[in-house]
Amino acid sequence: DGGITQSPKYLFRKEGQNVTLSCEQNLNHDAMYWYRQDPGQGLRLIYYSQIVNDFQKGDIAEGYSVSREKKESFPLTVTSAQKNPTAFYLCASTSGGGRTYEQYFGPGTRLTVT
């Protein structure tokens, strides 16, 4: 089955530690996205990548970093510089190619930092 996988489903970390969230897709999509979801705030774009080895900051990139070394993978690192990292993180992908298509979402990772 084609789709997007995010692991783990739940993640717990101590304050001051960096943590990396995994996102893998086998849809052969060019573009991938990371969103952060907080209650009552909708989804906010952290980073996105439209092609391998290239990515752009979204609206709330501070305290986060990404890489896009393979088409299938777009890991997100939440650094210790992120002041309020506890949230639900969603990865998405789309065909891209210069046309607008709907984004397909993974199941999400809930990160709790104490």
Added chain:
Amino acid sequence: AQSVTQLGSHVSVSEGALVLLRCNYSSSVPPYLFWYVQYPNQGLQLLLKYTSAATLVKGINGFEAEFKKSETSFHLTKPSAHMRDAAEYFCAVSDPRGNNRLAFGKGNQVVVIP
């Protein structure tokens, strides 16, 4: 910049009654518009999309939405609510020039009363 407004974070509806979720957008170019549904602790699933074809769009699970340019609206409706419709619903707008970035509204949490 594009944006979406969804009023009323929580919407209660009786089982069998009409579901109406309002979405108003702001865009400097003719937009593409989407409605997504999210069940607890899951990713987002596409309900329906408008991409400049028919203004009345039918989606999954009996939902439909109508694009009204004069009102800058894309309201979501379902004639008869089921218990399984209890979820969070997000409206999103995309730039059709091809960068595929989505701007999301803050969402409506729908509660279905038996």
